[in-house]
Amino acid sequence: MSASPWGLLGIARTSDDGEIRRAYARALKAIDVDQDPGAFIALRQAFDAARMHAAQVAARVPEPALAGDGPEPEPRAESSAPEPEPEPELEARPGWVEDVEAIQALIFGDQTREAIFAEVGLRAERLLNGPEMEQIDHAARVEQWAVQVILSGIPRSNALLLPALRRFDWIQRYQKWDCHPAIRAVVGRYMDCQLVNDLNDGKGIYAMPFRLIQRGTKPRGSQVTLVERFLAMVRSEYPTVLQELPPQSLEAWEALIARRNNALPARFGQARRIYWAKFVRFARRYKLDLVGQVLFFTVATLLGLGLVVATHGLALIFLVPALVNANKK
């Protein structure tokens, strides 16, 4: 379809939506959709393209005359700052506005996470189960607000996350192909929280590195591989967990990891560095961890020693009697 949409609609280029619709209606009545679906598909594409053009023009020049009727464009602000809050009604301030304001003040305030958790949870339950939530547009606005507050308030917004997740059925939405990215991010955050819970309960091999970082103990070389792997996994699959970890401790561990990765091979001389690199590649290929590496080294050294001892032993057994015999002669 390279022809201009205006030609198919039979009008000059315009940004008047009403005129486009009238032209479309006229053209539609001239074709038989059942007999010639191709003509309809082309017409429909032209119609959509023309309306898109009109909407773009309208967006550039805001027309106050049109604001009265028709749906207003959704304020889909992508900024990380939270929306002020759904516009309060003009008459009496309804009860829910207070909860919205209080939750925002608590999450973006400076009290500790533990201190605000209970109150945010309580207010969230009241807000989300209030009688106004029966109204679909109110519920939609609260949903949008909740998504933004949860995402920009990580990690302090957990108390709002759980009731909102249940109320708006986000898990179910998450499984659809057309799930909104913001909701996908919120459910991702929920999964991160599940991981943190499991780690706190000591489940899985990463519970130990998690505890090490969280307690802020002084980084030790013996743990560094496991911590490094834990951080890599978290970065690729559970990004918000990083925000749950104390920053100084995280920094200290990362510094150690970086130091080791840069410095370790350099300690060996130029020639040995190559062997080191080969060994690292070997260890990676066979997925040996630190214990495996040490074990492998030990076994390899023992084998080498054994070989030496064995050959020397042979020499002793055969050569010494021969020499003794020769002396006797």
Added chain:
Amino acid sequence: MIVGIDLGTTNSAIACFRDGAPQLIPNALGDLLTPSAVSLGKDGALLVGLAARERQSTHPEATATAFKRHMGTRKRYTLGRRAYSAEDLSALVLASLKADAERFTGEKVTGAVITVPAYFNDQQRKATRRAGELAGLKVERLVNEPTAAALAYGIHERGDREPFLVFDLGGGTFDVSIVEVFDGVIEVRASAGDNRLGGEDFNDVVARIARAAIDPEEKLAARGKESLFHEVLRAAAERSRRALSEAEEASFEIVWEGQAYSHRISAAAFDEAAEPLLQRMRDPVLRSLRDSNIAVGGLSDVVMVGGATRMPAVRRAVTRMFGRFPNHSLHPDHAVALGAAVQAGLKARDAALDEIRLTDVCPFTLGIDTAMRDPAGRMVSGVFAPIIERNTVVPASRMHRFQTMVDQQKQVEINIFQGEARDVSENVLLGQVQVPVPPRPAGEVAVDVRFSYDASGLLEVDVNVPMSGLARQVVISSGDGGDSPEEIEARRAALAELKVHPRDEAVNAATLARAERCYENFLGDRRQHIGEMILAFEAVLERQEPHAIDDLRQQVEAALDLLEGERFL
């Protein structure tokens, strides 16, 4: 002549387009609604309609109702010696409606526009189409129920309309559509629904409340009579639910094994128990609003159709949801059939509809399964890739380009799915196509997949490999659904051989069935009285005297009206 048929879960209706307006056609009993029920009578003949529904509680083992809920599934209903699928039973209802129309108009009915819930999937649509063919109807078009209602509304109040929402809660299904009218174009913007939410579910709620009171230990229906007891409860629940629409309290009465049980159900208790069902109405409404990008404030009206929207609980829930009172100007039971008749008129190019056009949408997403790599580089297969997104105006045609995934791949297998889940195993598989591709490193071979979907539900899939110039085409049609025309013909012949109760005697059969139901529902003197009436009526029917039959029938009906209130559809 082309007719419009509303094939409903509880009731069906048929209408035609005459003299510039859609008109409903009465059945043999003079009613505009025909219950969607089939029952096997004592004489081995099949009863369709009211008579069959009256037998639901007296002969549950020989009666099938609400079979639309199992359309397109393997479920079989056994009536007597023969097992019927939901399609077969629907075909019987459609044949009876067709006979009514032919009698009423004096013309031969050649084709029909049949309505289906907007959220019916491809298999259910295919089954409906086959049911029409089995009944000897050429199915000109399947039209979505809320679309039909919108069409009736658009014809009813001509002129441009801001977007409005059609809220269709029927006997078994729930649909929502957002529709706009401009310059004679009735345009559906979005449809969404729930295939398993309707009046029947509210009946189950009533039955559950009553059962908890009457039979708390669930002892009444031991000895393998559970399904029979359930049918008795269901029939009584329907009656109480209808009474609850008008009063604050209603009685629930059954007679089981010679013993009468009753319980008074208050509207408050019913509303509370129905709350989970009311909550389920929100999701489709939200989805349709989101898909059409319209806020509640942008809706000019909320139009209610479907028998279950008479319930005050539903009306209140809708009022709360939208913050305004819904519009009840359409007849909840007739609107869909009338709209179908308008569509039939459009199809027959009726002059009165010259300036009207309808565009509908495809209410579900069509796509294929793909594999992709996740951030960690692992291959994830079974990821749904949409090609025609839901609520695209039909007919539509869309193309996407895909790449090979594995080095030296020799063949691409494309599975065609319908659904909304990201994981294809949750979606409905419609068909498959395999295409050989030239072996190259992964990602170097492109495969173009084009979907073309037309208004009657025909999906054409074209696969094209530009590198080798190879093209494949598959047609996934709602028309044949794997059955060849010969098979359909054989099944139609088998159905035609069945002995169906003669249409002329439908009135008497209905009265007799009603009297028998009342006989079961009452005890003591009244039961005896009804028993005597039944005997007398049967005697008159034996003698075949038309006048005496008519007289006595009216007397019996009047007596029954006195006993249990007027019959309802």
